Amino acid sequence: MKKGLSPPKEYFPLLDLLRGPAALLVFLEHWRNLFFVDFVDLEQPGMLLKLFYLATGAGHQAVMVFFVLSGCVIAHVVFTSHQRSSWSEYRYLLARVTRLWVVLIPALLLTAFWDWAGMRNAGGGASIYDGTGFGHILSTPLAEVTSPGIFLGNLLFLQKVFVPTFGSNGPLWSISYEFIYYLVYPALITVRLASQTAIKRTGAALFALGLLAVAGGQIAAHFPVWLAGAGAYYLFRRRKIASPVALWSFGLGLVALAGVIATSRTGFDIPGIDWSWIICLITAVGVFFGLQAQLSPKTIRLVRPMYHLSAISYSLYLLHTPLFVFIASLFFRSNRDRWIPDLWHLAIATLIAVIVFGYCVLIWSFTERKTDRLRRWLVNVGVIKPVVVQTGTNSADG
Template sequence: MSDPTHMAPPEKQHCDTLDLIRALAAGAVCLSHLRNLMFVDYKSSVGLGLAGKAFYFVSNYGHTAVIVFFLLSGYFVGGSVLRQVGTGTWSWQRYLTERLSRLWVVLVPALLLTLFWDRLGIHLAGGPFYLGTEGTFDQQINVASHLSPATLACNLVFLQTLACGTYGSNGPLWSLANEFWYYLWFPACVVLLGRRRGVGGYAIAAFALGTMIAFPSLQSGFGLWLLGVLLAVLEKRSPARAKRRALPWLTFVSGMVFVAALVCTRLFLLDNDWIVGVPCFVFLRCVLLENVRLRLPVLSRAAILFSRFSYSLYLTHFPFILFVAAVGFRQRIPFDAKGVLVLTGMLIACYVYAFVVYLLFERNTRRVQQRMWRLQSGQTAPDTTAAHVRQRGTIT
């Protein structure tokens, strides 16, 4: 194997606009779960004004946000695979070390925090929220039955929704299984199509393709993930403009089309992910082609900061919100003046909580990767800075 210190491809220019998109997507997931867990359904609301109706309309894009994550993941992770294969620096060992450490550094504490909040909530309150009978769409299971060691182990190896349920109340973990298997499937296909093949590469590729057949429910999302890879391919063939025009018209028009697709999915109850995925792909392509960057330094810094801990936010917010709803309120509340205050306070609490998790765990991802490399090879750890920066746009 080549010296791992020379395996990182050249660093790509950072795009803070993609950071902003990722941060907004993570916020949309959190907002959607806040609405569904803490507030009564729209049909049960009485006397809603225009602001209240707007809140219910824009706060239900959690699943759509995950589609955006898939596209960004394909662009960053899949694009990184293609660059490494193209420069002859590809290694399954390095790739799996980076991906698994990136996933587990937050997943392990998130699972333990799920166990903590769920057990405490069941002990203090129990009732409809934890039995799945409150009526909210996002929580319809008996949480206690999903807290077994077997389910914990199943989630650790990314088989949730495939061989078991998501752990405890942490429903958002469903997409992490998708991400992991896409991480494995794509490079397996690349290895099979490439010229350099070894016994180990064939074995991993055969396993990956076998799971692709065994897990048909993941294949549609994989298509969306591959759209993200296509972004990286198109970017290589047609690089971004060196100088951005005063008005990025392509980005503006494609952005409007993307927003229109989002609105249509809500107005006409369309649930086909490709209706949003394709316009999102076109929008992201225009952002990259026109080299769109955030002009305001404060907005750029905020986008980068919130993007950095979006993975921690994604994995930790749901059990925390459920605990507060069950123990603090006992039932879902109307979206009135008090509801606005509750929403604001809970959003702040979720972000502060996730940021603490980021500081304790996610921020140390590169350090963990370096230690894993030392244990594996006894060599100096590879420089994973470039890879870590490039992968800010993924769900992980």
């Protein structure tokens, strides 16, 4: 493995089997939505096409998996900091902001570039940027969501709170959710700490409740999904399971998760059941067992490819959509122009997907991959005190 791409010291390899594929599912859903007609527009699709649409339509479910994993990672950060008596609100906030900004800033700049290039190429004529809902992504005229104010709002994690997501980069919506959870969760932990004064605990409670109230119903409604990951981590700290049992349980959970995601995509409904919560619960249980399992070096080598995919998951998530949209704008003017998924067009679209994936990896290599270097620089210039910080796919850094 190349230098700089080795797993961190505290590493839970099985979680990569969740995070890496989740990022890929989001990537594939946007790819399919932007380049191929909707399933309902197909005439007598065969089994292979049904499976294709089933496998490339689970982006929302994948984001639920991301939220659970994020809760687990942040719980680890907060727990270990308090355990080592090294907790610092300032250091924690700086670590979270740098973790997000190292990809978010380039993503916003590249979104501005690709959207400008696409609208310029359209030349004022009819285009997918007109806000007609192209590919289930572009629901607002792009000229209305590319202002400097909206750019700044997204930079400050205010999208879906006070401003819309910037440009064509729809996946930006979840970043503000994450950031708010990053703030609320430590405050809730402070409320539970007996060592804190009553005034500080009351202030922390008011801060958490006030922030969720300002953020709005959707962000507050998704917080329990995120908390499920934190709960899985704390249960892991308090209850140990034999590694073989944990490994088999994780495997069964992975199969169950895939089955539930597939079922949720078929349109099959059970009265009173929200598939998102079932996915959340199964993922949290899987995380609990995944944290417990101790893998042999041989087994770790088998899952190592997923470490690489997981390592780029944040960059892949945040970088792909604007370039996909730009390329789609070169071929289409409206939803009805999208391709039927025959072999020829599948080959073309697959080549496009490979190019965009490679582009994301390239940007990652100059940005997210340098997170450790950025933090060392912040230590050297005195912005933060020297603290050993491990970064990685599902390490304490998250």
